[in-house]
Amino acid sequence: MTNWNEQSTNEKGQSEVQNLKELADIKYALDESSIVAVTDQKGIITYVNDKFCEISKYTREQLIGQDHRIINSGYHSKEFFRELWRTIANGKVWKGEIKNKAKDGSYYWVDTTIVPFIDEKGKPYQYLAIRTEVTAYKKVLEELKLSISELADLKYALDESTIVARTDQRGTITYVNDKFCEISKYSRDELIGSDHRIINSGYHSKEFFKKLWKTIGNGQVWKGEIKNKAKDGTYYWVDTTIVPFINDNGKPYQYLAIRSEITARKRVEEELKQMMTKIIQVQEEERKKVSRELHDGIGQNLYSLLITINRISAEQDHPLLPEMQKEVTSLIEQIRGISWELRPSVLDDLGLVPAIRSMINQYSQHYGIQITFSTNLKVRYSMDIESNAYRIVQEALTNIRKYAEVKQAEVSVMKDGTTLVIHIKDQGKGFSVNTGSRGVGLFNMEERAKAIGGSIDIYSKEGVGTTVKVRVPISEGRDV
Structure with a gap:
């Protein structure tokens, strides 16, 4: 048992x-x-595991009997290692990250814990170092640090040069930079918590802002120019880009608005517009004057001469008289044509629609191109609008005659609410809008549209044709 x-x-x-x-x-x-190593009290390596050899690229024989200076990368200062040794020599555990150098020259990071083993006298007699490689983590951390630094630099550059604001999904301002406060004359406290109606100038229509919100509400970037009103009542223009930030559900949760002030540029544009309008007005007045002088002066004199020739021809027979009749008749027709090109009297007397009809009739007779014309206009508008609209149609038809190589085209002049919409369309040769040179004709149409506060869009494709669309804001006209 x-x-x-x-x-x-x-x-x-x-x-x-x-x-x-x-x-x-x-x-x-x-x-x-883990990477494991044991050293004696002097730091001489007495044991390493396979993981140590694998990461350091040294053999066990090359490591044992050495100290850790064999893998010193030179990254850390002498003070760093003094503090490490001071800690473990006092019997305390040391923890930290160390950058080492492998035998092949590559660098690696280790998250290190060094534990001192204490003898009976309370003194360390050896040290156990346990390490975990964190090279990838440190690389990511370094890249992240670099990215943060770059972002900080970008933010600084943006804040120094640009007006920046951030709003929540409802449009309430949650952040503005100093530039926003400077240009708007509002303090940060006055802006945050408000929406952008605080700087609304009243210049843009409700439809303008509805389209803006529809665009960014659908997660799309909006770009455009906005006229704002500062706290002191002054107006300023900004070239604006609004970027929606999208959540996991694909819905915007906030918006970042980046703006550049373009007040000076808009002022110059307005001055140029006024100057161009004045030039066009003077040009039309001169055309009208010359047209009248040709028609009422030279034209009438030639007509009187033709009557005289006819009388002489009735009284006596002379071989030169028929030739003179023919030449004077031809001159009268040429004078009438030049006069009509300069300034058709029907435009002043009867208005835009009769003038366009007259132009189309003569155009078709001279060039054999049939024009389909449609309109719903029943009133007359200001002479500026009618003159420039007429010239735009005239220029477009001239381009069709010169370049389109067609026998048919369409012209429509329509009132759509408070907008006059002009379409000129052909199905001819077309051209590349992006690469084609913008000739004098297109430039003239653009400038005339701008002169009356309108816009012009030109759509064209080679082999398909060209469409010119002009939109002009109008007020109530007067009855024809």
Whole structure:
């Protein structure tokens, strides 16, 4: 029979075996997952595991008997290592990140814990260093740090040069930079919590802002020019880009508005527009004057001469008289044509629609191009609008005659609410809008549209044709 002492001894032996097995398992797990090294009290390496050799590219024989200067990268200062040694020499655990250098010259980072083993006198007799490689993490961290630095630089440059504001999905301002406050004359406290109606100048229509919100509400970037009103009542223009930030559901949760002030540029544009309008007005007045002089002066004199020739021809027969009649008649027709080209009297007397009809009739007779004309105009508008609209149609038809190579075209002049819409369309040769040179004709049409506050769009494709669309804001006209 086994006595109690023998049983106790067996149990104790089994417990020690179990503890040794657990320690062996722990060492195995540590060797598989971590870089492990043991040094004596002087820092001489006495043990390294396979992971240490793998990451450092040194063999076990090359490492044992050396100190950790063999893998020193030179990245850390002497003070860094002095502090490390001061800590572990005092029997304290040291934790930190160290950049090492492998045998092949490559660098790697390790998250390090150094544990001192203490003897009976309370002094360290060896050190256990457990390391985890964090090179990839440090690389990501460094890249992130660099990205943050670049973003900070970009933000600084943006803040210095641009007006920046951020709003929530409802349009409430949540952030403005100093430039916004400077140009708007409002303080940051006055702006944050408000919406952009605080700087609304009243210049743009409700439809303008509806389209803006529809664009960014659908997650699309909006670009355009906006006229705003500062706190002191002054107006300023900004070239604006609004970028929606999209959440996981594909819906905007905030908007970033980046603006550049263009007040000076808009002022110059307005002055140029006024100057161009004045030039066009003077030009039309001169055309009208010359047209009248040709028609009422030279034209009438030639007509009187023709009557005289006819009388002489009736009284006597002379071989030169028929030739003179023919030449004078031809001159009268040429004078009438020049006069009509300069300024058709029907435009002043009867208005835009009769003038266009007259132009189309003569155009078709001279060039054999049939023009379909449609209109719903029943009133007359200002002479500026009618003159420039007429010239735009005239220029477009001239371009069709010269370049389109067609026998048919369409012209429509329609009132659409408070807008006069002019369409001139052909199905001719067409051209590339982006690469084609913008000739004098297109330039003239653009400038005339601008002169009356309108816009012009030209759509064209080679082999398909060209469409000119002009939109001009109008007020109530007067009855024809």
